[in-house]
Amino acid sequence: MQKKCPGSSTVLRPKLELRKCPQCGEEVEIFSDEMKVECENCGFVIYNDIQLCIQWCPYAKECIGEEKYMKLRREIIEAEKKNR
């Protein structure tokens, strides 16, 4: 039986999604493993509101690798500070 983290797919196989910039209405592409993206049109920073597996999965660190895990955690903390 293969042990696989149920949440890892959003990070290991990023999906491209379209968001609308709240400031200028321009469509902005964001990958599901990115926490934030800057609008090409006006520079507004859009935060990804999807729940990344690393926010709830206890195996995420081993699953996606420590380097990526640490990077994403930092970005999440940064994003949370700005949303407050």
Ligand SMILES: [Zn+2]
């Ligand atoms: Zn914009």
